Amino acid sequence: MSEPFLSVQNLVVEYHVHGGSVRAVNDVSFTADRGSTLAIVGESGCGKSTVAKALMRLLQPAGGKILLDGTDLASLPESRLRPLRHKFQMVFQDPYGSLDPHLSAQDIVAEPLKLRGVRSKTERSKEAARLIDRVGLPSSALDRRPAEFSGGQRQRIGIARALASRPQLLVCDEATSALDVSVQAQVLELLREIQADTGITYVFISHNLGVVQEISDHVLVMRRGEVVENGTTSQVLTRPQADYTRRLRRAALDPATMHGIKPRHVVSSLALKTPA
Numbered sequence: 001m002s003e004p005f006l007s008v009q010n011l012v013v014e015y016h017v018h019g020g021s022v023r024a025v026n027d028v029s030f031t032a033d034r035g036s037t038l039a040i041v042g043e044s045g046c047g048k049s050t051v052a053k054a055l056m057r058l059l060q061p062a063g064g065k066i067l068l069d070g071t072d073l074a075s076l077p078e079s080r081l082r083p084l085r086h087k088f089q090m091v092f093q094d095p096y097g098s099l100d101p102h103l104s105a106q107d108i109v110a111e112p113l114k115l116r117g118v119r120s121k122t123e124r125s126k127e128a129a130r131l132i133d134r135v136g137l138p139s140s141a142l143d144r145r146p147a148e149f150s151g152g153q154r155q156r157i158g159i160a161r162a163l164a165s166r167p168q169l170l171v172c173d174e175a176t177s178a179l180d181v182s183v184q185a186q187v188l189e190l191l192r193e194i195q196a197d198t199g200i201t202y203v204f205i206s207h208n209l210g211v212v213q214e215i216s217d218h219v220l221v222m223r224r225g226e227v228v229e230n231g232t233t234s235q236v237l238t239r240p241q242a243d244y245t246r247r248l249r250r251a252a253l254d255p256a257t258m259h260g261i262k263p264r265h266v267v268s269s270l271a272l273k274t275p276a
């Protein structure tokens, strides 16, 4: 059997605070096959974003392995990581904070192409225009700055910028959470199309079980920095094994849907709350 594309083994991440350390992620393991989507769910503060930042090596893990296509990202020094960084990219909840407000959409998307070694400015502009078109924005968007877009449009620019690096792994950290339900559905559809076209692997962090149901093949449930449950989306969401997952699911469902998770292609805006 071939190795999974992403294999996280016994990941430990700590924050250093006030001379001590806080363990935010403790012995977390999971895998994702190439071209699949793994969702990470759990209540606020359970460690989802910390896992995401460790995958991006924005944080140095205190222990464990992050094997991406067989290379352990956790153990590489920055000098050896840099040439690999284009392979793994991240889309944030609010791209506004991460998009340079002074640059046009075209220049924002063209920026990573420099790192990819596309030397000609004309080529970079052409490729940026192609990506902006790919994420469903009109050519009139090219010269506009981030402030001149809606939240959904800005998220599309964030996705186009991430795609400019031709990543093999895209970590989406609450990437659709700030969007209203219909815009959320459009962005999810775009992500699915891109996956079908490119075979990209997603790690999708969300507090919204409706979105998770919609986008993911597998689900990892976290609580207090640890894995509670891990399985296929239908297993975890419709036949949860862990009591905690059952409570999480109950807490996320409104009275109208208490009998079960909403069917596929209906994106619920129900948020995960801390189970009672």
Ligand SMILES: Nc1ncnc2c1ncn2[C@@H]1O[C@H](COP(=O)(O)OP(=O)(O)OP(=O)(O)O)[C@@H](O)[C@H]1O
Residues within 6 Å of the ligand: 015, 016, 017, 022, 024, 042, 043, 044, 045, 046, 047, 048, 049, 050, 051, 207
């Ligand atoms: N920079 C930091 N310094 C110290 N502790 C931190 C830091 N960032 C996060 N933590 C702590 O680590 C734990 C996990 O936080 P994390 O942001 O990963 O949770 P999360 O599941 O992504 O939450 P949310 O859904 O609210 O974004 C929390 O207890 C949090 O308080």
